[in-house]
Amino acid sequence: MNKRSQPLLSDEQSLRSRARKRRDPAQPNLLLDQMPDRIEPALALLKARPPSDSRYIAEVKFDGYRGAIHVEPGGVRFLTRGGHDWTERFPGIADAARDLGVASAILDGEAVVLDEQGRSDFGALQRSLGGRGGKLPSGNSVFYAFDLLYLDGHDLQKMELSSRRHLLEELLDGREGAIRFSEQIDGDAVSIFNAACEHGLEGVIFKDPDSPYRSGRTGDWIKVKCIQSESFFVVGYEKSAVARGGVGSLLLAARKGGVLQYVGSVGTGFKYKDAVELRDMLDKLAMKKPLITYDGRRKNVVWAQPTLIAEVEYRAWTYDGKLRHASYKGLRVVQDNAAVYEIEG
Structure with a gap:
């Protein structure tokens, strides 16, 4: 039997969630709403620091696959x-x-x-x-629910x-x-964020408690990250005779x-097995010319169709729009291309 995980932020007394009264079950009789086949998700807008608005509620930012049950x-x-x-990949969640x-x-x-x-x-x-593209059932996955959009015939998105x-x-x-249930974390925004970073979490999501559910990045939800991490298309790799697996860096x-706009490369974070698998996949996607404007500073580049999506950690952006101190985390699935980073402006 797996060892039960410890609660997040359990030793931060000031960040405990309050006990809440149960909601009054007396509800008005409403006409039934047709259940949506799918709802485009609400997305959090990335900000450099926590919001100053004390009304905002805070939740842990999870590092997994966003989904709707x-x-x-x-x-x-x-x-x-x-x-x-x-559904078949998350049988425990479905049950x-x-x-x-x-x-x-x-x-x-x-x-x-x-x-x-x-x-x-x-x-x-x-x-x-x-692994990437794998279809095995995940037996130890957990679904942290943070919103309820529809319940027993009633569309709740405007609530x-x-x-x-x-x-x-x-x-x-x-x-x-x-x-x-994804618990609310109580406390002031800066203290919550600092505690999350001290605990090695990815970051915190802050949400306007009075907002309806609106698809897209509306600003109702804000994410502040301890570690910058985003998804990018892999458009090629730089060959290397000395690097493990023959991959010097991913472009x-x-x-x-x-x-598509070139944002730099990542040459750390992948192991030998990762490098071999990446090289094999990218060789099958090889192209003669890149689909991006490239500065031409690298040699021995194998260009590839922008199919693979890499999750990459980084410290900051350079003045000319390149990633600084990037480190490879893993590949996302092709169907997750909605998560690829989009440059504003």
Whole structure:
């Protein structure tokens, strides 16, 4: 039996969530709303520092796969951020969804695998699925639900976030299985963020409690990261006779106004096995000319179709729009291309 993970931020007394009163069950009789087949997810806007607005609620930023659980009369579905059905890859989460005791619901959240300290580990999640492109069922994944968009015939998207979360908390009722409630962290925003970074977490999400659910990056949700990490297309690699696996570095691109823009390279973070697999995949995607404007400073480059998506940590951006101190974390799946970083302006 796996060792149970420790609660996040458990030793920060000032950051404990408050006990909440149960919501009044007396609700007005409303006409039933048709259940959406899919809802485009609300996305958090990246900011350099926590918000000054004291109304904002805070939650841990998880490092996994964003998804929506659809509980329907005909069964349960797990839809990825891009709308792909991954129900078979998360059987434990699907089973837990069937046991929620509701006729219909849509839960927004993130599927993760936790390490021994209770932190989400993207690499461990990938391995549990069988690696990049893997379709193995992840037996130890957990779904942290942070929003409720539909419940028993009622569309909740126009309801304020605080009320949606009260309903979600009641629905999950303290469950500690494969579906769990993403707890609010109490305290001032700066202290919460500093504590999250001290605990080795990726960052914190701050949300406007009075906001409806709006798809896209509207600014209702804000993310502040302890470690900068984003997804980029791999557009080629630099051959090396001395580097492990023959890969000196991966060349990366982001989206900008409907085209791809070169953002630099990453030459650390991958092991020998990773490098060999990357080289084999990129050789099969090889192209004679790049699909980006390139500065021409690197030699022995193998250009590739922008199919592979790498998750990369980095410290900052240079003045000319390149990544500084980048480190490779792993590959995301092709269907996750909605997560590729987009340069504003």
